[in-house]
Amino acid sequence: MAAMLANLVRPIKIKTPDSDFGRRKLSPTPSRTSIRCLASGKSGERSYTLTLLPGDGIGPEVVAVAKDVLSLTASLEGIKFHFKEMPMGGSALDAAGVPLPDETLDTAKGSDAVLLGAIGGYKWDKNEKHLKPETGLLQLRVGLGVYANLRPAVVLPQLVHASTLKKEVAEGVDLMVVRELTGGIYFGKPRGFGTNDNNEDIGFNTELYSASEIDRIARVAFEVARKRNGKLCSVDKANVLEASMLWRKRVTMLASEYPDVELSHMYVDNAAMQLIRDPKQFDTIVTNNIFGDILSDEASMLTGSIGMLPSASIGESGPGLFEPIHGSAPDIAGQDKANPLATVLSAAMLLKYGLGEESAAQRIEAAVIETLNRGFRTGDIFSSGTTLVGCKRMGEEVLKCVDSLTPASVTS
Ligand code: IPM
Numbered sequence: 001m002a003a004m005l006a007n008l009v010r011p012i013k014i015k016t017p018d019s020d021f022g023r024r025k026l027s028p029t030p031s032r033t034s035i036r037c038l039a040s041g042k043s044g045e046r047s048y049t050l051t052l053l054p055g056d057g058i059g060p061e062v063v064a065v066a067k068d069v070l071s072l073t074a075s076l077e078g079i080k081f082h083f084k085e086m087p088m089g090g091s092a093l094d095a096a097g098v099p100l101p102d103e104t105l106d107t108a109k110g111s112d113a114v115l116l117g118a119i120g121g122y123k124w125d126k127n128e129k130h131l132k133p134e135t136g137l138l139q140l141r142v143g144l145g146v147y148a149n150l151r152p153a154v155v156l157p158q159l160v161h162a163s164t165l166k167k168e169v170a171e172g173v174d175l176m177v178v179r180e181l182t183g184g185i186y187f188g189k190p191r192g193f194g195t196n197d198n199n200e201d202i203g204f205n206t207e208l209y210s211a212s213e214i215d216r217i218a219r220v221a222f223e224v225a226r227k228r229n230g231k232l233c234s235v236d237k238a239n240v241l242e243a244s245m246l247w248r249k250r251v252t253m254l255a256s257e258y259p260d261v262e263l264s265h266m267y268v269d270n271a272a273m274q275l276i277r278d279p280k281q282f283d284t285i286v287t288n289n290i291f292g293d294i295l296s297d298e299a300s301m302l303t304g305s306i307g308m309l310p311s312a313s314i315g316e317s318g319p320g321l322f323e324p325i326h327g328s329a330p331d332i333a334g335q336d337k338a339n340p341l342a343t344v345l346s347a348a349m350l351l352k353y354g355l356g357e358e359s360a361a362q363r364i365e366a367a368v369i370e371t372l373n374r375g376f377r378t379g380d381i382f383s384s385g386t387t388l389v390g391c392k393r394m395g396e397e398v399l400k401c402v403d404s405l406t407p408a409s410v411t412s
C-alpha cells in the first residue's frame with residue numbers, strides 16, 4: 001500500500017508544508033521565480049473559498065464527485081470549504097452569451113483555488129472563435145496568470161494492463177510534463193486570417209516567447225525536477241524555430257543555477273517517439289504551450305486512460321487552477337460512465353499545491369489507490385476480474401475509503 005501510494009504521490013510532491021517550493025528565493029531574479037501557490041492570509045484559519053467550474057459534457061458529473069470528496073475530506077481534516085459554483089465554457093455561452101463571464105473570472109480570482117471539470121461540446125464547435133468554450137478556458141488561464149501547468153503521468157501497478165504499451169515498457173512510468181501555459185503560439189501575435197499575393201485565403205499564427213517567459217517556466221521545471229529524480233529534459237524544435245532556439249539558450253543558461261539537476265535537450269519529434277519507445281527514460285519534461293499540449297496527451301496514454309490524470313496550473317500569486325486533463329467527452333456525457341478519478345486527483349493537487357493542505361491531499365490520493373485496490377473500475381480502465389462501476393458509484397467507493405482511512409494509514 002505504502003509503495004503504491006508513493007507511486008501516485010511522488011510526482012506531485014513539489015510543495016509540502018515543510019518544503020518551501022515557490023517561496024524560496026532563487027537568485028538572481030527572485031521576483032520572477034517565486035511560485036506562490038499557497039492561499040494567502042489563511043494562517044491558522046483553514047477556511048477556504050473554492051470556485052467550482054463544472055463546465056460541459058462530463059464536467060458536472062466529475063466535479064460533483066470531487067466536491068463530495070473534498071467536503072468529506074475537509075470535515076475529517078478540520079478544514080472548512082465555502083464552494084462557489086460558476087458557469088464556464090458552453091454552459092456559460094448558453095446562460096450568458098460568453099464562454100467566460102466577468103462574474104466567473106472575478107469569483108475565481110477572489111477565491112483560494114479553482115477546480116474546473118471540462119469544457120466544450122458539439123453544440124458550440126462551429127461558433128466563432130471568441131464564442132468557443134475553449135476561448136473561455138484560455139481567457140481563464142491568462143486571467144489567473146497561471147503560466148505553469150504540471151501534468152503528471154504515472155502508470156499505477158493496478159492499471160498497468162490498461163496501457164496499450166507492453167507491460168515491461170509501461171510498468172513503473174512516472175513522469176511529469178511541465179507545460180508553459182500562457183504564451184507561445186496560443187497567444188502570439190500577429191495571428192489571424194488574410195489573403196496572400198495570389199489572393200488565396202491564409203491563416204497564420206506566431207510562436208513567440210520572451211526570455212522572461214522562458215526563464216520563469218524553466219525555473220519551475222528545475223524546481224520540480226530537483227524534488228523528483230533530478231532529471232530535466234527540455235523539449236523544443238531548435239533545429240527549425242527561432243522561438244525554440246531562444247528557449248534552448250535560456251534553459252541552458254539557467255542550468256548553472258541548478259547543478260543538482262541533470263539537464264538534457266530533445267527535439268519534439270524525437271520526444272514524441274521516445275515517449276512511446278522508452279518512457280522510463282523521462283523524469284521531468286519542460287516544454288512550450290503547444291508541444292506540452294500534445295506531449296501531455298501522449299504521456300497520458302502511457303497510463304492507459306486519460307481519465308486518471310490530474311493537472312495543476314499555477315502562477316506567481318493568486319489562486320491556482322486545477323483540472324483533469326481529459327476533455328468534456330460529450331459522447332458519454334450524462335450517462336454516468338465518466339471516470340471521476342482525474343478530477344478527484346485534481347482536487348488532491350488543489351489541496352497540496354493550492355492550499356498547502358498536504359495531509360488532506362494524501363488522504364484523497366490514498367483513497368483513490370484503495371478504491372482501485374478494491375477492484376472498482378469505470379469503463380475506460382476496466383479489465384476482466386475487476387468490478388465495472390459508473391461515475392457516481394466510483395465516487396461513493398472513494399468516499400468510503402476517504403472515511404475509513406485513519407491519519408496513520410494515510411501517511412504510512
Ligand atoms: C488542454 C486542452 C486545451 C488546450 C484546449 C481545450 C483549449 O487541450 O488543456 O490540453 O489546448 O490547452
Ligand code: MG
Binds near residue numbers: 293294297
Ligand atoms: Mg490538450
